[in-house]
Amino acid sequence: MTCDHSAIVQHAWVIPALPLLSFALVGLVLRPLNARLAGAVAAAAVALSAALGWWLAFDYLQFAPPAEPLPTLIPWQVEWLRFQDGLRIDAGTLLDPASVLLVVVVTTVSALVHVYSLAYMKGEPGYGRYFAVLNLFTFSMLGLVLAPNLVQMFVCWELVGASSFFLIGFWYDRPAAVAASKKAFVVTRFADLGLLLAILLLGQAAFDVRTQLGASAGDSQALDFAFLGRADVLAALAHQAPVLGGMTALTLGCLLLFVGGAGKSAMFPLHIWLPDAMEGPTPVSALIHAATMVVAGVYLVARAFPLLAAADGVLTVVLAVGTFTALFAAAIGCTQDDLKRVLAFSTLSQLGYMMLALGTCGGGDPAGRSAALFHLFTHAFFKALLFLGAGAVLHAAHTGDVWHLGGLRRKMPLTHALFLLATLAIAGIWPLSGFFSKDEVLAAALHGGHPLVFAVGLGVAGLTAFYMARVYLLVFWGEPRREASAHVHEAPLTMVLPMGALAVLAAVAGFVPVSRWVALPGTAEHAGIDWLVAGPATAAALAGFGAAGWLYGGDLGRSDAAVARLGRLYGALRHKFWIDELYLWVARKVMFRLVAAPIAWFDRMVVDGTMHGVGLLTRLCGAGVQAAQTGQAQAYAAWALAGGLAVVGLLWAAGRAG
Amino acid sequence: MSAEALRTALFWLFAALSLALAWSVVGNRRLLRAAAALMGVLGCSAGFYALLGFGFLAGVQVLVYVGGIVVLLVFLVMLTRTQALLEDEPTPWRHNVGVVAALAFFATNLWALAGLPDAPVVGPALGGDTRAIGRALLDVGATGYVLPFELVSVLLLAALVGGIAVARKVDPASQSAEADHG
Amino acid sequence: MAENLASGATGLHAWLLVTSALFSVGVYGLLTRRNAVGILLSLELCLNAAAVQFVVFNAVRAPARVDGAVMALFVVAVAAAEVVVAMAIFVLLYSRRRTVDVTDLTGDGPGHAGGAP
Numbered sequence: 001m002t003c004d005h006s007a008i009v010q011h012a013w014v015i016p017a018l019p020l021l022s023f024a025l026v027g028l029v030l031r032p033l034n035a036r037l038a039g040a041v042a043a044a045a046v047a048l049s050a051a052l053g054w055w056l057a058f059d060y061l062q063f064a065p066p067a068e069p070l071p072t073l074i075p076w077q078v079e080w081l082r083f084q085d086g087l088r089i090d091a092g093t094l095l096d097p098a099s100v101l102l103v104v105v106v107t108t109v110s111a112l113v114h115v116y117s118l119a120y121m122k123g124e125p126g127y128g129r130y131f132a133v134l135n136l137f138t139f140s141m142l143g144l145v146l147a148p149n150l151v152q153m154f155v156c157w158e159l160v161g162a163s164s165f166f167l168i169g170f171w172y173d174r175p176a177a178v179a180a181s182k183k184a185f186v187v188t189r190f191a192d193l194g195l196l197l198a199i200l201l202l203g204q205a206a207f208d209v210r211t212q213l214g215a216s217a218g219d220s221q222a223l224d225f226a227f228l229g230r231a232d233v234l235a236a237l238a239h240q241a242p243v244l245g246g247m248t249a250l251t252l253g254c255l256l257l258f259v260g261g262a263g264k265s266a267m268f269p270l271h272i273w274l275p276d277a278m279e280g281p282t283p284v285s286a287l288i289h290a291a292t293m294v295v296a297g298v299y300l301v302a303r304a305f306p307l308l309a310a311a312d313g314v315l316t317v318v319l320a321v322g323t324f325t326a327l328f329a330a331a332i333g334c335t336q337d338d339l340k341r342v343l344a345f346s347t348l349s350q351l352g353y354m355m356l357a358l359g360t361c362g363g364g365d366p367a368g369r370s371a372a373l374f375h376l377f378t379h380a381f382f383k384a385l386l387f388l389g390a391g392a393v394l395h396a397a398h399t400g401d402v403w404h405l406g407g408l409r410r411k412m413p414l415t416h417a418l419f420l421l422a423t424l425a426i427a428g429i430w431p432l433s434g435f436f437s438k439d440e441v442l443a444a445a446l447h448g449g450h451p452l453v454f455a456v457g458l459g460v461a462g463l464t465a466f467y468m469a470r471v472y473l474l475v476f477w478g479e480p481r482r483e484a485s486a487h488v489h490e491a492p493l494t495m496v497l498p499m500g501a502l503a504v505l506a507a508v509a510g511f512v513p514v515s516r517w518v519a520l521p522g523t524a525e526h527a528g529i530d531w532l533v534a535g536p537a538t539a540a541a542l543a544g545f546g547a548a549g550w551l552y553g554g555d556l557g558r559s560d561a562a563v564a565r566l567g568r569l570y571g572a573l574r575h576k577f578w579i580d581e582l583y584l585w586v587a588r589k590v591m592f593r594l595v596a597a598p599i600a601w602f603d604r605m606v607v608d609g610t611m612h613g614v615g616l617l618t619r620l621c622g623a624g625v626q627a628a629q630t631g632q633a634q635a636y637a638a639w640a641l642a643g644g645l646a647v648v649g650l651l652w653a654a655g656r657a658g
Numbered sequence: 659m660s661a662e663a664l665r666t667a668l669f670w671l672f673a674a675l676s677l678a679l680a681w682s683v684v685g686n687r688r689l690l691r692a693a694a695a696l697m698g699v700l701g702c703s704a705g706f707y708a709l710l711g712f713g714f715l716a717g718v719q720v721l722v723y724v725g726g727i728v729v730l731l732v733f734l735v736m737l738t739r740t741q742a743l744l745e746d747e748p749t750p751w752r753h754n755v756g757v758v759a760a761l762a763f764f765a766t767n768l769w770a771l772a773g774l775p776d777a778p779v780v781g782p783a784l785g786g787d788t789r790a791i792g793r794a795l796l797d798v799g800a801t802g803y804v805l806p807f808e809l810v811s812v813l814l815l816a817a818l819v820g821g822i823a824v825a826r827k828v829d830p831a832s833q834s835a836e837a838d839h840g
Numbered sequence: 841m842a843e844n845l846a847s848g849a850t851g852l853h854a855w856l857l858v859t860s861a862l863f864s865v866g867v868y869g870l871l872t873r874r875n876a877v878g879i880l881l882s883l884e885l886c887l888n889a890a891a892v893q894f895v896v897f898n899a900v901r902a903p904a905r906v907d908g909a910v911m912a913l914f915v916v917a918v919a920a921a922e923v924v925v926a927m928a929i930f931v932l933l934y935s936r937r938r939t940v941d942v943t944d945l946t947g948d949g950p951g952h953a954g955g956a957p
Contacts, residue, residue: 632942633879633942634871634873634879634942637870637871638759638871641759641867642759645762645763645766648766648770652769665850666850669854669855673854673858676858677858677861677862680861680865680866680885681865683866683869683881683882683885684865684866684868684872684873684878684885685869689875689877689878689881692878692881693877693881696881696884699862699885699888700884703892706895706896707892707895710895710896710898710899711899712898712899712909714909715895715909715913718913718916722920723916726920727916727919727920727923728884730923730927731884734877734880734926735877737930737931738877738930738931738934738940739934745873745875745878746874748874752871755871755872756868756870756871756872759867760864760865760867760868760871761864763860763863763864764860764864767856767860767863771856771857771860774852774853774856776851776853777851777852778851779850779851779852779896779900787906790905791909791910791913794905794906794907794910795910795913801905801907803910806914810914810918813917813918814917814920814921816921817920817921817924817925820924820928821924821925821928822928823928824928824932825927825928825931825932
């Protein structure tokens with residue numbers, strides 16, 4: 001499986017290598033020299049990467065006639081760490097439909113965001129730094145997507161987390177940004193611990209299985225996805241003895257794996273970092289916190305799907321968490337005032353949608369996995385477009401508070417049109433992309449035997465349409481409510497063009513037969529649009545639009561009345577169910593006081609005390625020796641003589657002993 | 659009196675003289691006298707060299723060591739204006755340390771000596787041949803000394819330059835600046 | 841050693857005894873002298889004793905060679921270099937601090953900040 005590939009398939013590693021090179025070049029050389037040049041080089045490198053990504057996709061699709069499943073290839077890999085035979089970690093590029101799809105999404109959105117940032121970040125003091133980290137992020141995300149084993153994925157996983165940390169805290173002189181970056185880092189680290197434990201647990205279990213298999217294991221390595229996806233391996237893993245609480249290593253490992261994925265994809269209850277991450281520059285939110293990094297959790301679950309499907313009940317957990325997050329975040333999104341925060345909760349909700357789709361596969365039909373990846377694909381485009389549109393608004397009006405904005409459609413006609421398109425796409429209006437992918441997700445829920453989930457999905461579709469129409473109307477219609485929004489101007493061309501490109505993609509992405517490409521063997525074919533699903537979904541979306549239009553389209557007094565009617569529920573939603581406060585309370589009152597404080601005491605008294613004791617001893621010894629350091633040459637001569645005589649004495653003693 | 663007896667007598671004479679003078683070198687409170695005693699010790703050493711048959715060395719000892727180096731030391735005594743001073747007696751502590759160190763060193767030497775077979779010290783050997791010394795100094799072979807010889811010339815040059823650099827008159831302006839920064 | 845000494849013959853032991861004694865006396869001076877020039881004198885004593893010992897061994901152990909004599913010459917050269925440098929240092933020291941007593945030299949001293957009068 002190595003010889004007859006086209007150049008780009010053979011050398012797919014170039015795609016992540018370009019941003020890495022550019023990161024080094026921009027970060028080390030160009031950044032201090034010339035910020036403009038640094039930005040241009042960074043954008044050019046990623047644009048080239050994107051071109052190669054599309055080329056790769058086209059070449060890859062040539063592989064098989066559409067009837068056949070597309071092959072899984074590892075055209076390039078090098079040995080990286082060798083623990084022992086069967087536990088070797090390679091660095092390489094894994095090409096299968098899912099990873100090629102993600103390569104296209106990541107490079108495309110990243111390239112457009114780079115171009116957009118050229119104008120958006122103009123005049124910022126950290127211009128070069130921004131582009132360097134953005135490049136690093138692109139590299140890490142591509143490395144994650146192309147990882148042929150869990151360890152490379154984990155390393156890149158941490159790297160995207162670090163890039164995200166740097167970019168959320170890009171304006172490190174703003175306390176809110178610093179706090180947000182810390183929060184994102186701590187929460188995702190917490191979840192990453194789950195992933196690490198999962199890797200250790202699954203690695204050990206799979207290695208045992210590999211040892212049992214003996215010769216039939218071949219050259220496969222325990223942590224390779226290829227090995228973990230084999231039917232005989234999965235069967236052996238499922239029949240291992242329970243390790244903890246009646247769960248096998250497989251089940252426990254998959255649960256922990258999902259904890260990791262849930263942290264990165266901001267699933268409830270680890271969602272709290274994503275809304276705060278909006279403190280970063282808006283293009284970063286578009287790229288990292290909407291289109292790419294946050295879908296890493298979904299991708300991880302999709303990548304490790306055979307494992308999760310083989311483990312008891314894990315997919316049910318995925319389904320429950322995904323469904324709840326979708327509904328919960330959509331409801332909160334209806335009450336937020338900040339444009340970017342609404343979009344952040346929308347992202348949470350849509351990620352919940354993807355997880356939900358993955359979770360519906362418990363019945364054995366992996367159609368939900370295809371749906372999840374399809375929704376990931378379309379969501380990346382329209383959500384990035386929404387964020388870039390929000391960025392254009394922020395850039396012009398310097399505020400994201402929807403109650404300060406208003407009437408922007410006349411001043412920013414292009415942005416308005418693009419934002420409207422994205423709004424329709426996310427709400428799922430035919431023929432825009434969201435319609436198709438949402439349809440598939442809901443169809444997977446319905447046909448997978450989860451009517452309740454289907455109903456919730458419909459409700460979320462309605463809420464999505466409602467909150468998007470709400471912010472759209474408040475921002476672009478009516479009259480300017482504050483001075484700031486009265487004197488806005490259209491975004492520059494460098495910002496509008498990437499938005500236009502994303503709009504084209506958001507419009508047509510639904511016609512790309514992604515779900516057929518990424519389908520696993522055994523997926524039921526379903527042709528065309530299932531109007532049993534699409535009909536109610538479209539109706540829900542239109543209902544959401546109608547409600548928003550009635551409440552926010554004209555007299556805003558109606559919305560105030562509605563708020564008053566909802567009373568306590570509205571307050572709870574607006575405060576995001578006080579989950580941040582709850583966590584803070586737990587952290588301060590429980591963890592700090594009961595766990596951290598005793599540890600700190602131990603550290604200060606015992607650990608530091610030991611070190612201080614050692615230091616004191618050293619100082620005392622030093623003081624003793626210091627007496628000999630008189631600066632008197634004669635004293636030194638005496639010591640030298642004594643030393644010489646001591647050596648002679650030793651020789652004498654040695655001579656006697658010998 | 660045979661030649662051998664004369665050599666023995668001269669040896670003991672020089673030995674007694676040099677030890678007595680050495681005592682004066684380290685013990686005399688007047689530095690100028692100590693320097694003069696050193697001159698005597700070195701002269702006795704020249705006598706030793708002659709007794710051993712190293713006539714050339716004896717000459718060098720007198721000309722360079724006694725005539726050059728010790729005269730420099732005498733200059734030094736005068737330049738530092740310590741010739742008239744009576745140096746303080748060493749404190750008892752210092753004195754004791756010196757005695758113990760010297761005795762320990764001497765005892766070690768005796769111990770080493772005890773392990774060494776005695777041998778007669780014969781009369782003039784090749785050492786009297788100045789040409790042999792010259793050849794050895796300039797011999798580039800494995801047993802030659804040309805490298806140390808050249809190194810010593812570099813050392814002497816470095817000492818010369820260094821001595822000038824250290825003792826050179828510093829102009830008051832830069833000296834005061836140095837003092838400010840020091 | 842004893843019989844040679846008793847008979848008055850000058851064997852190796854007698855020679856080495858004398859040079860060791862000279863060196864030991866030098867050591868005593870090195871450690872007890874307070875005047876820097878005095879220390880230097882004691883040091884010369886040690887050097888000279890070592891040079892003589894070299895020559896003695898030359899005469900006893902390798903009469904056909906001149907290695908010990910060459911060493912003695914080197915000792916003279918090194919002593920000369922040493923005296924030159926010491927002279928420069930001590931003269932400077934004296935001009936700054938008006939003393940060459942090594943026990944008075946610790947610390948910055950009075951002469952340092954004020955410079956030479």
